[in-house]
Amino acid sequence: MDFGLSEDQLLLKDTIHRWLDAECPTTRVRAVMESDDGHDVGLWKGLAELGVTSLGVPAEHGGAGLDLLDVALAAEALGWNCTPGPFLGNQMAVTALVESGNDAQAKRWLPAVASGDAVLTFALGEGLGEHDVAKLATRADGGKLTGEKPLVPYAQIADAIVVAAHDGDGPGLWLVERGAPGATFTALSGIDMTRRLAMARFDGTPASKLCAGSQAIGRARDAGLTLLAFDCYGGAARCLDMTVQYAKTREQFGHVIGEFQGVKHQLADLATDLAPSQSLCWYTAHAFDHIRDKAERHAAIAKAHMTDIFDRVTRYAIELHGGIGFTWEYDLQLWWRRAVFDRAFLGEARYHRARAADLAGW
Amino acid sequence: MNLSYSVEYEKFREEVRQFLAENWTEADRAATPDADGVGAMTGSALRTDDRATDFRRKAIARGYMYRHIPKRYGGGEQPADPLKATILADEFRRARAPFEIMGQGPSMLAPTLVEHGTEAQKQQFIEGTLLGRIRWCQGYSEPNAGSDLASLRTRGVLEGDHWVVNGQKIWTSNAHEADWMFALIRTEPDAPKHDGITYMLIDMKTPGITVRPLRQLTGEADFNEVFLENVRVPKDSIVGERGRGWYVSRSTLKNERALIGNATFARRTFDGVQMMAQLTEVRGAPLLEDPVFRDKLVELEGHLLAAEYNGYRLLTAGGRGEDPGLPSIVTKLHTTTLGYHISKLAMDMMSDRGCLAPGEQNAPAAGMFGTAYMWYYGMALGGGAPNIQRNVISERGLGLPRDPRR
Ligand SMILES: Cc1cc2nc3c(=O)[nH]c(=O)nc-3n(C[C@H](O)[C@H](O)[C@H](O)COP(=O)(O)OP(=O)(O)OC[C@H]3O[C@@H](n4cnc5c(N)ncnc54)[C@H](O)[C@@H]3O)c2cc1C
Ligand SMILES: Cc1cc2nc3c(=O)[nH]c(=O)nc-3n(C[C@H](O)[C@H](O)[C@H](O)COP(=O)(O)OP(=O)(O)OC[C@H]3O[C@@H](n4cnc5c(N)ncnc54)[C@H](O)[C@@H]3O)c2cc1C
Numbered sequence: 227m228d229f230g231l232s233e234d235q236l237l238l239k240d241t242i243h244r245w246l247d248a249e250c251p252t253t254r255v256r257a258v259m260e261s262d263d264g265h266d267v268g269l270w271k272g273l274a275e276l277g278v279t280s281l282g283v284p285a286e287h288g289g290a291g292l293d294l295l296d297v298a299l300a301a302e303a304l305g306w307n308c309t310p311g312p313f314l315g316n317q318m319a320v321t322a323l324v325e326s327g328n329d330a331q332a333k334r335w336l337p338a339v340a341s342g343d344a345v346l347t348f349a350l351g352e353g354l355g356e357h358d359v360a361k362l363a364t365r366a367d368g369g370k371l372t373g374e375k376p377l378v379p380y381a382q383i384a385d386a387i388v389v390a391a392h393d394g395d396g397p398g399l400w401l402v403e404r405g406a407p408g409a410t411f412t413a414l415s416g417i418d419m420t421r422r423l424a425m426a427r428f429d430g431t432p433a434s435k436l437c438a439g440s441q442a443i444g445r446a447r448d449a450g451l452t453l454l455a456f457d458c459y460g461g462a463a464r465c466l467d468m469t470v471q472y473a474k475t476r477e478q479f480g481h482v483i484g485e486f487q488g489v490k491h492q493l494a495d496l497a498t499d500l501a502p503s504q505s506l507c508w509y510t511a512h513a514f515d516h517i518r519d520k521a522e523r524h525a526a527i528a529k530a531h532m533t534d535i536f537d538r539v540t541r542y543a544i545e546l547h548g549g550i551g552f553t554w555e556y557d558l559q560l561w562w563r564r565a566v567f568d569r570a571f572l573g574e575a576r577y578h579r580a581r582a583a584d585l586a587g588w
Numbered sequence: 589m590n591l592s593y594s595v596e597y598e599k600f601r602e603e604v605r606q607f608l609a610e611n612w613t614e615a616d617r618a619a620t621p622d623a624d625g626v627g628a629m630t631g632s633a634l635r636t637d638d639r640a641t642d643f644r645r646k647a648i649a650r651g652y653m654y655r656h657i658p659k660r661y662g663g664g665e666q667p668a669d670p671l672k673a674t675i676l677a678d679e680f681r682r683a684r685a686p687f688e689i690m691g692q693g694p695s696m697l698a699p700t701l702v703e704h705g706t707e708a709q710k711q712q713f714i715e716g717t718l719l720g721r722i723r724w725c726q727g728y729s730e731p732n733a734g735s736d737l738a739s740l741r742t743r744g745v746l747e748g749d750h751w752v753v754n755g756q757k758i759w760t761s762n763a764h765e766a767d768w769m770f771a772l773i774r775t776e777p778d779a780p781k782h783d784g785i786t787y788m789l790i791d792m793k794t795p796g797i798t799v800r801p802l803r804q805l806t807g808e809a810d811f812n813e814v815f816l817e818n819v820r821v822p823k824d825s826i827v828g829e830r831g832r833g834w835y836v837s838r839s840t841l842k843n844e845r846a847l848i849g850n851a852t853f854a855r856r857t858f859d860g861v862q863m864m865a866q867l868t869e870v871r872g873a874p875l876l877e878d879p880v881f882r883d884k885l886v887e888l889e890g891h892l893l894a895a896e897y898n899g900y901r902l903l904t905a906g907g908r909g910e911d912p913g914l915p916s917i918v919t920k921l922h923t924t925t926l927g928y929h930i931s932k933l934a935m936d937m938m939s940d941r942g943c944l945a946p947g948e949q950n951a952p953a954a955g956m957f958g959t960a961y962m963w964y965y966g967m968a969l970g971g972g973a974p975n976i977q978r979n980v981i982s983e984r985g986l987g988l989p990r991d992p993r994r
Contacts, residue, residue: 227597227671228590229900230908235589295589470986485989487975490982497981498922501914505897506890512589524893531890579886580879588866588876588885 229508231299238281239299245276246307252557255420258310259560264422265345265383270311274342278313282320287336294321294449295511298456302507305460308560310420312345314453314571315379319346319388322446326399326437335386335401347384348446349375349426350572357447357573359440364391364428366400370408371433374425377571381411381424389433390443397440400433407431418567420560447572448525452510454568455525458532459500459507461561461568462539466496468558469543476548489546496539503535526582530575536565591900597671604652604679611646612685620684636720640686644719652676653688654718656906657698662715668907670900677852692761693717693724697770700787704828704836709789713768727757727771727790727814728837734759735976736994737772738781738834742816744773744788750820751775751788753796756813761970763799763812766792776831787833789825796820806962850919851895853967854927857960858892860953861885861934868952870939884933891926895919914985921977924968931961 231239249272258266273279282297283289290296297317304313320339323332323346338344351357352364352375364373371391381387387402402409408431411424436442470493473484483489510528513520540562544551551558569575620635647653648664655673657663666672680687688694698717701710716722733740742755753773763769769790776784790797796819801809828836862885865876875881898915905912934957935942944951946958968974982988 227669228904229670229897230904231589466986470988473988482989485991487979487991490986490988491975491978493986493988494921494978494981497914497985498918498925499891501918501985502891502894502898502922504915505901506894508589508901509591509893509897512591517591527886527890527893530886531894534887534890575887576883579883582886582889583882588862588882 235296235299238296239303242276242278242300242303246303246309250307250309252560255308255310255560259419263383264310264419265312265380266310271342279342280340282317283336283340284324287332289336289340294452294514298453298511301453301456302460305457306464308420308564312347312380314421314450315347316345317453318348318446318450321449322348322388322399322442325442325445328436331401331436344385345383347378347380347387349378349387349389350447351377355573355577359390359397359443362390362392364389366391366393366433369432370430371400371402371428372430374427376425377423378426380422381426395438397443398438399436399442401436402431402433418563420564421567444522448514448522450572451525451529452514454572455507455510455528455532458536458568459504461564462500462536465539465543465558465561466500469493469546472547492542492546496542499535500539503532506531523582523585526578530578533569533575537569540565591671597675600672601675604676607650608679608683608685611643612683617684635686641719644686657702661702661710662718668903670903689720692726693722697724700836700839703839709827722768723766725760725763725766725769727760727769729759730756731758735973740772740774742773744775744786749823751823753816753819753821756815758813759811760814761811763814764801768792772833772837779831782834783831785833786830787827787836788821789827790821794819805965851892851899851923854892854895854923854930857927857930858888861930861957864934864953865937875937881937888930888933895923895926917981917985920971921974924964928964931957931964935961
């Protein structure tokens with residue numbers, strides 16, 4: 227029994243952190259934010275060379291075959307760094323492909339994902355906030371997909387989209403390749419410009435069925451919720467760190483503001499919520515692979531919990547920076563945007579808490 | 589990271605069940621109060637009669653209790669293993685069997701003696717303390733030395749073979765039933781305030797000690813004033829060196845934060861509240877169907893799970909010899925705040941009957957959540973008030989500047 231990261235995991239975290247520190251300063255983050263598609267191919271290739279895109283790909287398909295926890299540690303590093311790109315949707319699609327049990331499609335796509343040559347994404351939610359698999363309206367009929375997915379990460383640059391839909395046999399997963407006829411994508415303007423979203427419409431679009439049933443859909447959702455929770459932890463830890471550093475140097479009334487008890491106590495309260503929450507994240511990712519009966523509920527609780535914390539940390543971080551915290555120039559706003567995305571995407575905290583209550587049989 | 593219930597753990601659980609079945613009979617169980625009372629210490633943990641002592645000895649020998657204390661001093665001496673610790677707590681609670689005694693002696697004094705005591709002190713005190721045969725109270729706080737503990741003034745003067753102690757302690761939990769007190773006494777009045785304090789073990793039967801109960805907000809009297817008038821304490825009844833008591837007491841305080849910061853109380857309260865919400869109807873519908881209460885419960889459960897897994901992390905870090913820093917420093921503030929919010933939710937769930945007193949049969953769950961609710965006010969203060977915790981978290985945890993006035 228052991229509840230802590232392994233040497234390998236600490237090394238992985240450290241390697242990604244150091245690489246991002248060097249390669250992806252906020253000047254680069256801002257450049258990607260201002261680009262058309264929000265995707266920096268060079269950055270993605272660099273992450274791939276580092277091994278980030280292969281972490282969650284099974285070994286038989288050319289990946290490292292590691293656990294979701296390892297993937298999630300990468301997500302935490304990306305959150306700490308505010309790294310832009312299609313990481314989240316890509317991993318959800320990888321999980322979906324693996325869980326679908328469709329070996330032919332896995333063989334076709336996953337080696338290219340591992341090497342960074344292909345990017346996948348995942349389409350689940352519909353309407354306004356509908357994530358209940360039973361209620362999805364997108365339909366497949368004779369290998370053709372019709373329906374609307376309003377918030378698909380990086381739909382325009384993805385080489386393939388894994389789509390949750392229904393056919394006569396009930397729910398299942400389909401794969402739509404880039405350039406398939408009848409698929410149109412409308413770029414949406416989001417608050418967080420480091421994770422782009424598009425409205426995807428399918429109108430008789432050719433799609434291959436990956437699997438029937440809702441199990442793989444649920445697993446992909448849970449992987450996504452878990453990665454969002456880790457993104458929140460990384461982002462919140464960074465904002466707290468930036469604010470502590472700022473408080474040690476900014477002077478008012480002839481003292482650094484970090485001497486004032488009001489400032490200290492606000493920061494202490496943030497640390498008191500944040501420090502234990504890291505263990506909730508670890509447990510949730512570990513449960514995903516190894517304690518299956520707890521995985522779904524923990525993913526729901528962790529997403530809600532961590533998005534609350536990230537929200538609160540960014541709020542006080544901005545407040546404690548004074549006027550500078552409210553500027554475009556100062557980097558804090560980048561994480562505040564990220565927190566808004568993490569909180570909303572895949573459904574708000576209240577929705578996941580209601581699911582967690584249902585899942586407990588309450 | 590490895591938490592899977594492997595075969596090893598299934599086997600361990602079986603072993604523990606077997607041990608309990610053989611050593612704690614149905615009759616023993618029947619004679620022990622229900623262990624699931626909310627907010628209260630468990631009935632089984634409190635039993636210290638001969639039968640319970642006999643049972644504890646056997647359980648300790650098997651390594652089922654006091655796993656962090658060496659065998660030669662009467663502990664179970666086992667490697668830190670959160671999963672085994674959880675299995676043990678679960679199984680002993682289910683069997684209503686005597687488990688580790690919660691209190692300042694076993695949790696705070698015993699580990700301090702292991703670290704700083706003389707061999708003779710270890711032999712004299714540790715085993716009896718773990719078995720609940722020697723009961724302790726903590727004499728730190730004084731009327732004018734609470735948060736600023738190092739300004740304490742109770743004096744000890746060495747006269748021949750004895751310290752002669754004069755002064756007053758306050759808020760001393762359980763002093764009225766304690767056999768011994770571990771206390772901080774000023775012995776070097778001319779030294780800087782942190783360097784003039786000695787850690788003393790005082791027999792409560794020594795002439796010159798007067799204990800006066802103080803009634804708490806809860807209505808009960810668990811803490812006391814302790815007056816010391818020419819109390820003669822043998823010269824060698826000190827732990828660590830003369831004048832070094834402040835530093836010895838730091839390890840006691842560390843253990844106290846772990847005791848109060850343990851998520852067990854919060855978990856018990858939470859499970860009890862959830863059960864009440866299931867069984868109680870308000871305005872014709874079960875409380876648990878109220879979407880706002882469901883949302884609140886899961887929100888609090890998020891904090892609770894974070895606290896529990898953080899506990900696993902601390903145990904693992906301890907086993908690896910690492911100092912986890914913030915995750916350890918924040919536990920007391922985190923779990924006492926959480927416990928307050930859980931019991932407060934219970935008060936709101938009781939609707940208009942939330943104003944009924946604990947024990948009143950017309951209140952849901954006989955008003956037991958009122959007890960928890962009241963106690964969390966005290967738990968927030970004991971071992972260091974919330975704002976003192978925030979000072980420590982920001983200074984030692986986050987590295988912000990120390991307040992120059994302290
Ligand atoms: C949208 C906006 C519009 C504004 N418009 C105007 C304007 O029109 N004209 C104008 O003159 N100004 C304006 N301001 C400036 C505003 O008044 C200042 O930002 C504010 O007074 C804080 O000062 P500061 O930014 O220097 O932060 P600082 O003074 O550096 O404060 C940083 C942090 O330290 C905390 N702090 C500082 N001292 C203490 C203490 N002793 N105890 C506890 N905490 C402390 C503060 O609460 C804050 O959280 C504007 C600011 C904003 C954000
Ligand atoms: C239920 C209970 C059991 C207890 N059991 C024991 C026991 O067994 N043995 C024992 O020795 N003591 C015990 N205590 C005492 C406890 O440790 C003290 O009550 C606590 O340390 C606070 O001290 P005080 O009561 O003198 O409050 P004060 O020190 O007077 O504090 C009053 C308020 O001022 C705030 N404050 C003080 N200094 C600062 C500062 N520098 N910065 C910001 N805020 C500050 C505090 O946070 C607090 O909110 C117990 C207390 C309770 C409630």
